[in-house]
Amino acid sequence: MATIPKPGTRVGFTTTIPVEVLLAAGLTPVDLNNIFITAADAYERVSGAEEEGWPRTVCAWIKGIYTTLQLHPDIPTVIVVTQGDCSNTHALMELLEAEGRAIIPFQFPYPRQRGQLQGQIEALTAACGTHEAAVHHVWQELQPLRAKLAELDRLTWETGQVRGQENFRFLIASSDFHGDPAAFGEELRDFLAAARRRPPQRQGVRLGLVGIPPIFTDLFDYLEELPVQVVFQEIPRQFSMPYPCRDLTEQYLRYTYPYDIFARLADIRAAVSQRRLDGLIHYTQSFCFRQIQDRLLRQNLNLPILTIEGDRPTPLDHRTRLRLEAFVDVLRR
Numbered sequence: 001m002a003t004i005p006k007p008g009t010r011v012g013f014t015t016t017i018p019v020e021v022l023l024a025a026g027l028t029p030v031d032l033n034n035i036f037i038t039a040a041d042a043y044e045r046v047s048g049a050e051e052e053g054w055p056r057t058v059c060a061w062i063k064g065i066y067t068t069l070q071l072h073p074d075i076p077t078v079i080v081v082t083q084g085d086c087s088n089t090h091a092l093m094e095l096l097e098a099e100g101r102a103i104i105p106f107q108f109p110y111p112r113q114r115g116q117l118q119g120q121i122e123a124l125t126a127a128c129g130t131h132e133a134a135v136h137h138v139w140q141e142l143q144p145l146r147a148k149l150a151e152l153d154r155l156t157w158e159t160g161q162v163r164g165q166e167n168f169r170f171l172i173a174s175s176d177f178h179g180d181p182a183a184f185g186e187e188l189r190d191f192l193a194a195a196r197r198r199p200p201q202r203q204g205v206r207l208g209l210v211g212i213p214p215i216f217t218d219l220f221d222y223l224e225e226l227p228v229q230v231v232f233q234e235i236p237r238q239f240s241m242p243y244p245c246r247d248l249t250e251q252y253l254r255y256t257y258p259y260d261i262f263a264r265l266a267d268i269r270a271a272v273s274q275r276r277l278d279g280l281i282h283y284t285q286s287f288c289f290r291q292i293q294d295r296l297l298r299q300n301l302n303l304p305i306l307t308i309e310g311d312r313p314t315p316l317d318h319r320t321r322l323r324l325e326a327f328v329d330v331l332r333r
């Protein structure tokens with residue numbers, strides 16, 4: 001077990017975890033996916049891991065996170081989600097531990113179960129050196145910020161005043177609030193004030209994006225060219241925890257990503273109906289087990305779905321551009 005990190009320490013994590021615990025402990029949360037994918041040399045970070053011996057057939061997100069951590073000795077502790085994310089993360093944890101990094105494991109129970117999740121949150125709270133009352137206080141403090149994110153999402157699908165890539169930028173960052181919820185909240189407040197002054201937009205095909213966040217660097221630019229309004233982003237929206245809840249445990253029980261696909265299907269169905277979606281893009285990652293879930297999405301959702309696959313942080317390849325264009329063309333007609 002890792003020693004308790006000192007307040008002010010930057011603590012990385014491999015997928016969304018109860019960030020309220022880190023904030024209550026005075027730690028700085030860092031979503032490793034976000035700092036990997038927003039780095040100017042994200043592509044080289046994946047290749048760099050392969051040069052160190054990582055297999056070509058391992059997901060690029062894992063390799064990118066690994067290299068990112070090599071470049072960040074200022075992140076001495078990493079919370080690794082060993083259940084509810086993927087087995088690649090489990091092996092990554094072992095490698096990091098062997099290299100001397102402090103590791104705090106966290107598990108989302110499968111199937112979802114309140115008592116077990118509560119136990120995991122309590123263990124995380126102890127490992128971070130804080131206590132339940134402080135975590136509850138942070139949870140309450142974050143509610144207005146989460147409400148603002150829900151408002152940003154509403155302005156995306158209901159009025160079109162927020163563009164798809166703006167929606168993505170804010171919702172994806174809600175896993176760690178860029179390490180500083182107060183500054184993030186101010187940026188969001190100013191953005192919303194400007195967005196509300198824009199005229200409503202209703203043009204083009206209305207699409208939803210489901211599956212893990214795409215690794216492509218220009219997907220939103222290309223979709224806007226077609227034109228398409230992306231008015232639902234399944235997983236980034238989940239990161240923002242958009243549901244009203246009684247407490248922190250309920251919030252992370254309702255979060256759909258780490259559990260079975262059936263709650264995800266219910267969430268997507270509700271969005272399809274409320275947001276009047278014409279179709280869905282299912283993004284899949286090369287070498288990711290979640291590709292298998294494509295079949296369940298198609299069997300259970302009654303609207304056109306285009307499945308695309310990405311490997312590395314690159315612009316869209318020619319074939320994927322053509323497939324997107326053809327899909328949108330069919331929907332428009």
Ligand code: SF4
Pocket residue numbers: 059060061062085086087088089212285287288289290
């Ligand atoms: S994309 Fe899939 S394989 Fe890669 S880290 Fe995420 S869950 Fe694991």
